[in-house]
Amino acid sequence: MNFDYNEEQQLLADSVRRYLQKDYDFEARKKILATPQGWSERVWANFAEMGLTGLPLSPDYGGFGGGAVDLMSVVEAFGEALVVEPYLPSMLAAAAIAKGGTQEQKQAILPAVAQGRMRLAFATGERGVIGAPLAQRIVLARDGRLTLHDKFNVAAYRTVDDLAAGDVAFQGKGEPLGAAGGVLEEVLDLGAALSCAEAVGALKFACDTTLEYLKTRKQFGVPIGAFQALQHRMVDMFISYEQARSMACLACSKVDQAGSAQDRARSVSAAKIRIADAARHVSQEAVQLHGGMGMTEELKVSHTFRRLTALARRFGDVDEHLERFASL
């Protein structure tokens, strides 16, 4: 039993973090959002250079054969930095193709994805598909089946947390993926587990920045962190975050090596429940403890609030996962 990333994971996480600190700080992110498309081709190219776009793919397609824990180290950092490039949907769609595609489909798509030349999106319906405006292919998970689409029209907009999304009109039925049962659930659980990891990064930032604010903001001649009521609330945020982190570790590691699909699903739903509750609790408290400043677009914490609000409901909201958890 250990909770370390292995050496490769740690190197990867460190390099991602260094990159984000250098090239993706709050100001850089603001500039990306100010562009018409609202995401950066250059950043995507950098992801490819760092090997991120091939991370979950087999070396046969130019990837690194990474699992959920490998991806966790990346998307956790993305959550902290509030990356707006829709990396996760592209990786999920790629994982679906890798698990359920034909040899031709894989050859046609996965190397291009790994190299960053092609982007994918992952849809569970026609509405609000994250990443659709920049995707060349979309994997659609609907009615218990996965299909691959290359013909579609997208009416683009941005989600509340500033991701490029769109309503998609699919043309034709697409190519079926994954004759073998269980692929759909596997991919959805992977997505849910990674959304937990992303939330953990955002929770970490929300806690860190609120703690910093409590230490520096002065009122009545003392830092507001001297007020015990706020101290105790900060402690509860911190505990919420630690509990959420534990569940994200569980979910990702079960996706990689669960004894059974049921074991995996149960852990993932448990994680989604805990993390949705933490996202709500920590984001609301972070803004409240920041006072008016927390409400402004000028502070990153308000953007983290938006991301956490959205993440709490992606891949199933807390009620859906409570239902599934109890049924398993």
Add this chain to the structure above:
Amino acid sequence: MNFDYNEEQQLLADSVRRYLQKDYDFEARKKILATPQGWSERVWANFAEMGLTGLPLSPDYGGFGGGAVDLMSVVEAFGEALVVEPYLPSMLAAAAIAKGGTQEQKQAILPAVAQGRMRLAFATGERGVIGAPLAQRIVLARDGRLTLHDKFNVAAYRTVDDLAAGDVAFQGKGEPLGAAGGVLEEVLDLGAALSCAEAVGALKFACDTTLEYLKTRKQFGVPIGAFQALQHRMVDMFISYEQARSMACLACSKVDQAGSAQDRARSVSAAKIRIADAARHVSQEAVQLHGGMGMTEELKVSHTFRRLTALARRFGDVDEHLERFASL
């Protein structure tokens, strides 16, 4: 619109409160509980002398024709003093007979109840009937019907909040009460509304005594009420109590003068929901803020904790009332 008790109600409430302060303080109550039967004949006789046992009955039977608001002023004080004599069940049963009984039944029972010579209990089943060990008659509300019983055996015990209760073996079918529909619901709503009023008295004591403790208990050289985290929690208890009080007023006044049975039921369920939540919140916080002392039998607050715990579940727990509230 007004929230005052009228003059008669105020006089009654004052005299009940004076009596309890004088003859029913925590020590006196302890002595009553130390007796084998666990309640006091003398106290019951005093209730009769003050007119309480006839309060909801018509003057035809020696009563005062009081409604739920009149009873509220009494049972609220009982809740504050943690009276253990099962007054409310006896009054409920009397109300059931008054509303649904034949002339003979009323004549045979109600004057005796008003004079304090007869005690009743009110049962919704055979188990845990409060007041059964001291009742000469029991009104049973079951399967949508009310029946009056004078033959039964009682296996007595005490509830968690020290009321005389018992498992009852009814002999025979009893006499039917209340051919007219709606009597059963009316009586149950009266009981639920009055249990809210009793809880409000107990909540008031829990808040008052905790506030007092915060002001007097010293740690680290200051009263613990100087600690802001505890201040804010005390404020939340106080707000909970005020909101609960508002709902008890609503429930009792709707029982007296609702536009419709549905309006009454909806208000009563709303009150039960709010008051069950307040009972849980305030009782738990009161003990926690008292620290170890709150856990001992020696402080009244621990008994108030038990009463509130029990009241939260009498006449339907919060989940049942959420269900009913939404259905109306």
Add this chain to the structure above:
Amino acid sequence: MDLNYSPEELAFRDEVRSWLAANLPQELKDKAHYSKEELMRWHRILAAKGWVAPAWPKDWGGTGWSAVQRYIYEEELGYAGTPPIIPFGINMCAPVLIAFGTDAQKKRFLPRIYNGEDFWCQGYSEPGSGSDLASLKTKAVKEGAHYVVNGQKIWTTLAHYADWIFCLVRTDPTVEKRQEGISFLLIDMKSLGITLRPLMLMDGAHHVNEVFFDDVKVPADNLVHKENQGWTVAKYLLGYERMNTGRIGESKRELRKLKERFPEKMKDVRWRDRLSRVEVELMALEITNLRFLDRMRRTGQPPGADVSMLKIKGTEIQQALTELAMQAADPNARETQALERRYLDMRKTTIYAGSNEIQRNIIAKMTLGL
């Protein structure tokens, strides 16, 4: 005890209700955001009816209603989905002028406020002084017949609509007790040296601003009350209209709209239970509010500090309702964004107008004696 309105009160409610039904333009109903023109249009409709400032003395246009009538009126406005009455003029500046202003100030400003000719905003908070208002630093130095004002205000709601701003400024920086060097000034927003910077909130909307004062000349006539006694004015204003902060009418309307909009969610026990609990809390808050009004009637005393709970509970309910609306809607639907942004925007309610933490401090100290 009688929780029903009297026949007179019911008649009054019906009067308000039917007047609103007849006079609230459909296109002004129930919008998330109102333009200045829309706000002023509604203001003038109410002014023409004589209902725009019920709490003012009758001489200046007040209605002479009882506290319960005012409560009913405000609840009906909220429940009807009218545009808000922006409080800075009607409910804040005007009461101050009525209590502390000179005759000239009253005559100059009150009618224009009443008729919606001047739009006011409030210059209290500064970057360094949020909850700790008395630490404010914006300076006003008397030079001849003028004050020269330098400094910065923040969170100035609708300053970009405003013709005038009332400000707390520091006129004596030397006093030991910080409260004693503060004055209350009325400043024309068209004055030279005033610049605005919009502060975009996280719902992406422009509600609030930073206001910068750079050698702004303000006629000394615009001082309200005495120099260095602005804190007295501020305290008066804080105490004034602490009642009816629960926004009960608005929340009732939100609740009704939620049930209408998401009938299928009413079959989802989880969501429905959360909604029921908010509805119960709102029922309780309404009665608590009425109990406080009843206490004022009985005792003849102004509201106590415990009415701060109306603000605490009222804002918690507002937030809960917008959160429930968001939870009820499809997270993937574009239209849900409006609900999400409303949820974001409502987070401010527990922060502004004295954060709920400050309200708890007030109850702890003033009501509970802690």
Add this chain to the structure above:
Amino acid sequence: MDLNYSPEELAFRDEVRSWLAANLPQELKDKAHYSKEELMRWHRILAAKGWVAPAWPKDWGGTGWSAVQRYIYEEELGYAGTPPIIPFGINMCAPVLIAFGTDAQKKRFLPRIYNGEDFWCQGYSEPGSGSDLASLKTKAVKEGAHYVVNGQKIWTTLAHYADWIFCLVRTDPTVEKRQEGISFLLIDMKSLGITLRPLMLMDGAHHVNEVFFDDVKVPADNLVHKENQGWTVAKYLLGYERMNTGRIGESKRELRKLKERFPEKMKDVRWRDRLSRVEVELMALEITNLRFLDRMRRTGQPPGADVSMLKIKGTEIQQALTELAMQAADPNARETQALERRYLDMRKTTIYAGSNEIQRNIIAKMTLGL
């Protein structure tokens, strides 16, 4: 990252589990209250196996297990429903003697603690000093070869079973820093001048006592560490065994029993959701606990102050489970009383052993730097 136990750890767990299956007497299983005889019977079974004091140095009977093994062992005990190991001797007095005791003290007391010959209790809290332990007033005055002790302790768990009590006493009332005048004394409960008064808790049971000291003579040999340096001992003890305070095994067992006992409630979405959330919190707590153990292994450092969250969350979970049990049962059924009383009794867990408020203060100060 690998959240599974290693094959060796799994084998160890199986060994513990099957030994417990074979050696835990059915009649000792899963009782709400245990008599002294029952407690000691189980203590001696573990002692005979060599497992009663895993954390002690091997020389004195420790097992040499890793932190993870100890966690597994404790979880298995909890999950099996064994009687508790009363901590005052094994986990409190003994570690103190091992760290601070003289050779004579170790030889005299440790084997008797190990074998369950002496039952210990803890004399820390006093009526005036709850969270503020350093304000304690019980006095010990040196007279020749004895200390003469006067004063009062409170909340003394199982003092009515105890042969010995370890006490913090004030040996120097003159020092400015209150912590510097405190000593750590071992006192024979059969000494003249000791009287007990039971403190009945609200579940109606006798767990705790007041202990009065009236000119109690204590041999000076029973001083542990130096005079006036008892605070050092107390701090060591507070830091010792802060891990594994989550009672995760016990709570897992409670949870399983709840599901088994109330299968029909598992169809009630309201109750089941509450239960699910507690189960999730417990899953998270277990992993958090293991993460802390892993950190200790990686860094070689003792646990940080953040492990206080194990106590906070663990006790909240214990309370929630007993509350759910009560809610699941018929409020009118006599048998429900056992569940109600257990709910009452569990309220103490967030108060004792450093209230959860104190734990939050610790995290705020030590971990967060507030």
